[in-house]
Amino acid sequence: MSAEDKIKAAAEKAVGKVKETVGKVTNDDKLVAEGKAEQAKGNVRDAAENVKDAFKK
Numbered sequence: 001m002s003a004e005d006k007i008k009a010a011a012e013k014a015v016g017k018v019k020e021t022v023g024k025v026t027n028d029d030k031l032v033a034e035g036k037a038e039q040a041k042g043n044v045r046d047a048a049e050n051v052k053d054a055f056k057k
Contacts, residue, residue: 009049
């Protein structure tokens with residue numbers, strides 16, 4: 001996994017967590033859902049990169 005991809009995945013997860021938390025505090029279900037979706041996107045990016053790394057070895 002390249003450093004750039006790791007940063008992108010971590011950023012997506014972090015932004016998603018912030019959105020989810022703000023959504024919960026403000027009772028904004030849409031923002032909570034967006035945050036969870038963004039976290040999932042970051043997790044998928046991580047998983048894809050881990051598969052790539054496994055095949056490189």
